[in-house]
Amino acid sequence: QEQPVESGGGSVQVGESLRLSCTAPRFADKRCSVLWYRQVAGQQEREWIARINQDDTRSYSGSTEGRFTISTDRAADTVFLDMERLKPEDTAMYTCRTVGAPSCEAWGQGTLVAVSL
Numbered sequence: 740q741e742q743p744v745e746s747g748g749g750s751v752q753v754g755e756s757l758r759l760s761c762t763a764p765r766f767a768d769k770r771c772s773v774l775w776y777r778q779v780a781g782q783q784e785r786e787w788i789a790r791i792n793q794d795d796t797r798s799y800s801g802s803t804e805g806r807f808t809i810s811t812d813r814a815a816d817t818v819f820l821d822m823e824r825l826k827p828e829d830t831a832m833y834t835c836r837t838v839g840a841p842s843c844e845a846w847g848q849g850t851l852v853a854v855s856l
Contacts, residue, residue, distance in 0.1 A: 741765065741845060743773075743835045748850030751825055759820040759850060761835030767793070767813040771843035775809065775820045777831035778849075785834065791818060793839075825854045 743763035751757055759775070766773060772792045776785040789809040790798045797809050808821045818835065834849040 743837055743845060743847035745833065745835055745847045745850040748833060748852045750853045750855065753826060753854060753856055755825055755854075756821070756823045757825065757852060759822070759833055759852070761818045761820070761847060762816055763818065763835065763837050763845070763847075764816050766816060766818075766837050766843065767811075769837075769840060769843050771837040771839040773809075773811070773818040774836045774838060775818075775833060776836060777829075777833045777852075779831045786831075788833075789820060822852075825852075827854050827856060830854050 741764040743761050745761050747759040770793045772790060774790045775788040777788055778785045788800050789807055791809045791811055806823045811818045830853050832849040832851050835847045837843045837845050
């Protein structure tokens, strides 16, 4: 499986925005769906945040409160997570995952987002 690669994390202040990117080689050709998760330091569970499917349908966790938007540039094999009005509780490692056919199943290494007051 080709591993997705995340980028775009960083340190921001409360209320600011960030765009995360997940580059997943050939995910469109393989008709994979792409999901974003986050994991807070010290917690074992990853929280699912958003999903985009090949038919462009999208779904979000209620915890995003309408502040996050998932989109894609299939020509660039990239899925974006636009995060607005960031809060300290959004601080986490954000990871993308491709799912669908067996050839899709892969996790990225993650990109760290830190939101401070």
